[in-house]
Each structure stands twice: as structure tokens, then as C-alpha cells.
Amino acid sequence: MTKDEIATHIAENTGIGKASAEKAVNSLLDLIAIELRSGRDFMLRDIGTLKVKPMAARTGRNPHTGEEIKIPARKSVKLKLSQALANQLNA
Secondary structure, eight states: OOHHHHHHHHHHHHOOOHHHHHHHHHHHHHHHHHHHHTTOOEEETTTEEEEEEEEOOEEEEOTTTOOEEEEOOEEEEEEEEOHHHHHHHTO
């Protein structure tokens, strides 16, 4: 689902304008990025928790040439589902 689809859904279901819904979606995404960059987890109750997970540097392989390449260390975001959402998915 894209940001535009989310904003359209919010606008249709709440009666607010699409421009306001887009601002709300962008504001939420900005807040998530700010929290994760500062090292804090971001919890959305009944959905899950977004956490930054450091990924160690490693050696990979170029699939076209077979040449070894160095993949630098980086950060990734992981979502740990809430029990409520996991139960809904498995119902």
C-alpha cells in the first residue's frame, strides 16, 4: 500500500480532505524516522514495534560476475508484531 492509498483511505473514512490526510500520513512517517534515528523504538499499539537493528559488515557476492564484494555495516528496521495483530492474522 502506498502513502497515497493510505491518505485516500483516511480521507474517505474520516471526512477530512485528502490534503489534510496526506499531511497527517507524512507527519507520522517523519515522527517514526525521528524516533528511530534517535535510537528509540516506535510502538504502534495493536500493530507492533519498529526497532532499529544494526547489521554487521559482511562479504557478499555479485550474482552476475561471482566477484566478492564488501557490504558495509548499516542499520535496518524490523517490525515485531503485537500479539493482537498476530492473533488476527492467524484466526
